[in-house]
Amino acid sequence: MRGHRRLLGIAALLALGVLAAFLLGRLQPYRETVERGPTAEVRANPYLAAERFLRREGVAVRRAEGPGALHGLPDHGHTLLLLADRTHMTPYQAERVLEWTARGGHLVFVAERLWDEKTGRSGDPLLDRLGIRQYLSEDLKVGSPDSAAAPAEPHPELTRFYVEPGRSPVYLAFDDSFHLYDPRNRGTAWANSATATHLLQLAHGAGSVTVLTDSWIWQNGKIGEFDHAWLLWHLTRGSQVILLHRSAGDALPRLLLRHFPQALLALALLLALALWRAGMRQGPLQPAAAPARRQLEEHLRANADFLLRHGGQSGLLQELQSDIRQRARRRHPGFAQLSEAEQWQQLARLCRLSPEHVRAAMQPASGTLSAVEFTRQVADLQTLRNAL
Incomplete structure (x- = not known):
């Protein structure tokens, strides 16, 4: 059994030797030039x-x-x-x-x-x-500077x-x-x-x-x-x-880009990170207001406060008085041609109020009214407008 294995080993070595000799005989050396382009210099x-x-x-x-x-x-x-x-x-x-x-x-x-x-x-x-x-x-x-040259010139x-x-x-x-x-x-x-x-x-x-x-x-x-x-x-x-x-000579940015591209990339990333960090919010987010708080009354109050701050009392009163005159013109076509006293009398008949009451409500505000006076005049004007 041992002799049989020895013969198989010798036969395998001989086969490998024949194969190696065959491959070596087929190999041919050659030279290859790799073109890497011009140098940096x-x-x-x-x-x-x-x-x-x-x-x-x-x-x-x-x-x-x-x-x-x-x-x-x-x-x-x-x-x-x-x-x-x-x-x-x-x-x-x-x-x-x-x-x-x-x-x-x-x-x-x-x-x-x-x-x-x-x-x-x-x-x-x-x-x-x-x-x-x-x-x-x-x-x-003009013609060519060398027109006298022979036609057969190489x-x-x-x-x-x-x-x-x-x-x-x-x-x-x-x-x-x-x-x-x-x-x-x-x-x-x-x-x-x-x-x-x-x-x-x-x-x-x-x-x-x-x-x-x-x-x-x-x-x-x-x-x-x-x-x-x-x-x-x-x-x-x-x-x-x-x-x-x-x-x-090359400018400094070009030299840096040529010799230190990785450092410039790291610097750009660091700058972007710093800008992102500086833009982050400070403190927790403020919770959004509940939808139930956003009522019509709040909007009206906010709108009135804004008009009062920017237009003053006279601006609000003039808006109401202008609306009353416009309604009166619709109910009485000749209302605009009347004098001021006649307009007050006409408003008193249309609204079934006394002329003195109408005159006090329709006259322009003189100076700054107190909160009580301003509220009373607005209420009177609102009564006039509702009566029309």
Whole structure:
């Protein structure tokens, strides 16, 4: 019996070994790449690839943020890549940057505003001071600026930048929607597409200025296409670069939301709990009045007290007297045309009372009556009204 079990165990081990050998023979190793998207550093800096490219080419790059970076710029041998949003740039800051350029710096910036023919300005402080205008390509009234190019030119949809005459151009993928125009013809270099000019260089004092219609060709996802990286190197070679790609640092609320979302959520819940606690009632609920207490007499008394407080005694008496005259007019059609004495006599005949009694009840109240006098006059008026 023991030998039979041993044979079964050996057979099971052999079967498992054969199965394992079969499965191992069927397995094939492979490599899989999991795309996790850009890192936080890449998302925070759209020109990070451009920075690393320039450093790899031996160009020193210093990153700057905020308008404070425009003060105290070093002079000769520096290139300022002003790629940040300039919506809040002041005329004073623009003047400081252009003064720095005139002392020997190289300014590279993006045109942000369109030229307005009615006002004669664009509102972009740098463009207006340099006399450069930006138009929409679709609004150009003349033919394309590069209409003399050969029809067989490769990549007609791209912008061509000729570094030297007779040599092949550099190809760039600018947005073809905008066009730069230099009415003073001071440009020293241009980059044109089939419909517009997208890069314009000109001298400014002892320095130079390069104006672009857009700078997205140097952002992380595009700098490796066409000759975008070469153009960046060409504009910055032989100098030190100051890259300003963000106009200001993140505000405190945004930083808190980015780094402490759980703490902000806990603070919001705590605030909501505090408001709920502060809004709670203090003490027990007052029981509702029993329906049996709400009688018509109580409503009438409350209404009378309200009228007496706000309208006074004369107001209540006038209401009763007006009601008596109205009833008398219905019973005697010519009652309104009678004199006051005749009205009292008519009321005395209709109500079968003495004229002196009627006169005392119908005369206006003189001053404040005592409670007894007021009650007596109201009772007399009520008697008159009931008699009618």
